[in-house]
Amino acid sequence: MNPLPIADRGYANPELLADTKWLAQRISDENVRVIDARAPKDYAESHLPGAVSLSGFGGIPRDSSGDMAEPGKFEAVARALGINNDTIVVVYDAPSQMMGTIAWGFLYYGHQRVHLLDGGLAKWTLEGNPTSQVIAEYPYGNFTANPDNTVYCSLPEAKQAVSDSHSIFWDTRSLPEYEGATSVIDVPLLRQGHIPGAVHLEWKELFDEEYKTLKAADDLRELLEARGITPEYEVNTY
Numbered sequence: 332m333n334p335l336p337i338a339d340r341g342y343a344n345p346e347l348l349a350d351t352k353w354l355a356q357r358i359s360d361e362n363v364r365v366i367d368a369r370a371p372k373d374y375a376e377s378h379l380p381g382a383v384s385l386s387g388f389g390g391i392p393r394d395s396s397g398d399m400a401e402p403g404k405f406e407a408v409a410r411a412l413g414i415n416n417d418t419i420v421v422v423y424d425a426p427s428q429m430m431g432t433i434a435w436g437f438l439y440y441g442h443q444r445v446h447l448l449d450g451g452l453a454k455w456t457l458e459g460n461p462t463s464q465v466i467a468e469y470p471y472g473n474f475t476a477n478p479d480n481t482v483y484c485s486l487p488e489a490k491q492a493v494s495d496s497h498s499i500f501w502d503t504r505s506l507p508e509y510e511g512a513t514s515v516i517d518v519p520l521l522r523q524g525h526i527p528g529a530v531h532l533e534w535k536e537l538f539d540e541e542y543k544t545l546k547a548a549d550d551l552r553e554l555l556e557a558r559g560i561t562p563e564y565e566v567n568t569y
Contacts, residue, residue, distance in 0.1 A: 334544040337449055341548035347434075348545065349421045349446035351455050354379075357419075364414050364469070365448075368424040368433045379423065379455060380463040383412045391436035399483065402476035405440045409476070413469025419444050426451030426543050428503055428534040441477030453543040484567040492567060493527055499564040500529035526569070530558040 337348050357363050358380055365382040367374045374384040385391070388408050392400035414420060420437055422445065424430035430447055437445040448455070456462065484492070492498035502525045507513040509531040511524035525531070536554060537546055545551070560566055 334450070334539055334542050335547060340545070343548070347446060348449040350449055351458055351460065354421055354448060354455075355458075355460050360419075362417065363419045363421060364412060366412070366420060366422045366433060368422055368427070368430040369452075373425075375464070375466075377462040377464060379452070380461055380465070381467050382423070382463075383467050383469070385412065385433055388412065391433060398486070399439065399478070402440060402478055405436070406474055406476045409437075409440075409442070409474040410472040412472065414442070414472040414474045416442070416474055417444065418442075418472065418474070419446070421446050421448050423448035423451045423455070425453060426538065431534070435482065439479055439482055441479055442474065447545075450542050450544040457542065489526070489567065492565070495565075497563070497565060499560060499566055500526045501558070501560055501566055501568040502526070502529045502531045503534040503568055504531075505533055506531060529569075530560060532558045532560070 337345050337350055342348070354363075354365070358365070365379050367378045367382045367384045367386075369378075369384075369386065371384055371387045374382070374387065378384070385408070388411060392404040392408060394400050420434075420442060422430045422434045422437075426448075430451065434445050434447050450457075489500075492500070502509050505513075508523075509525050509529075514523050532554060537551060538544065539546060546554075555561070
């Protein structure tokens with residue numbers, strides 16, 4: 332059965348998602364920039380027409396400690412991708428959690444016109460939409476970063492939140508990563524496991540198995556409540 336339209340799924344902020352049919356009608360719009368969140372090799376094999384690879388530019392920039400980079404570094408990446416302050420940014424993946432990370436990065440640096448492609452590449456191709464191998468290039472943009480710290484949890488804030496009864500950490504990784512049995516990050520001496528008290532709900536559980544679209548709000552609420560992730564808590568995710 333086809334997924335419900337985005338507007339009918341009961342989300343509080345449905346504008347954060349972009350429908351594949353909507354994008355198919357605007358794929359050539361000069362004010363729409365499609366960001367491919369996958370690895371460079373996957374982008375090279377096939378991608379949405381006109382899409383640019385953020386991974387090819389090193390992804391969301393970080394400083395030497397792994398924290399968010401200073402605004403100028405993100406500006407340089409966004410401008411190289413042809414992004415202006417008023418550009419409509421649509422981020423897609425296969426999907427994976429990386430598309431959410433990238434969309435969040437744009438929000439953090441002050442770009443509000445960013446959307447996740449509902450269903451990602453999976454739904455796009457299921458519907459028979461075209462793909463391309465052409466490496467897209469655009470004129471240099473003029474985006475100016477203005478970080479929004481309200482959507483960011485710093486390390487000092489995280490340390491304080493661990494003992495705060497009004498805060499909860501949501502670990503979106505796989506169960507083996509959460510349990511410390513494995514790690515996808517190959518960093519020497521990196522301690523495995525999870526933040527003390529963090530609850531586990533893998534990102535994959537939020538999506539429909541066939542179309543890879545985000546589940547309806549009621550279904551998401553049920554999943555979250557089963558893990559104790561409820562509105563009275565300040566929720567930090569990783």
